[in-house]
Amino acid sequence: MDKTRIFLATCLLLASSGLLAGNQAGQDGKDAPLPAWEQLSAEQRDLLVAPLRERWNANPAERARMYHHAERWHEMTPEQRKHARRGMRHWEHMSPERRAEMKALFQAMKAMTPEQRKELRKRWHAMTPEQRRAWVEANPATPPR
DSSP, X not given: OOHHHHHHHHHHHHHHHTTTSSOOSOTTSSOOOXXXXXXXXXXXXXXHHHHHHHHHHHOGGGHHHHHHHXXXXXXXXXXHHHHHHHHHHHHHTSOHHHHHHHHHHHHHHHTSOHHHXXXXXXXXXXXXXXXXXXXXXXXXXXXXX
C-alpha cells in the first residue's frame, strides 16, 4: 500500500473514530493550521498511523474490507467526502433504536426498485413510532458478515 493510501485510510479511520472531528491544537477557540504530511515529524506520523496499524494487525479478517473502504475514500470527490463525513456524524448521534431502524430500512431498500423504495419511504413517514417499531421487528437487519 503506498503512502497516500495509508494516509487516506488513516484519515478515514481517525475521522470515523472522532479523532479528527476537530483541531484541538488551538485552545483559545481558534484552530492552528496543521502541517502537511511531509512536514510532520516521524513521531507525529506514527501517532496518526498507529491506530490504523493496530486495527489492521488486530483484525486480519477485516483487512480486505478496510482496504476497500480506503480505496473508495481515495476515489471520492471532496464534495462526496464532505457528504460522507456529515453522514458519519449524523450516525454517531443517533440513538440505538434509530440506528436499528436505519439498518433495517437500508437492507430492505437495497433489494428494491426505485419505485418500491419511494413507496416504502412514503409509508415510513406516515407510520407512528409504534408502527415503525413493529416494521423493524418484522424486517430486522441481518448482522454484517
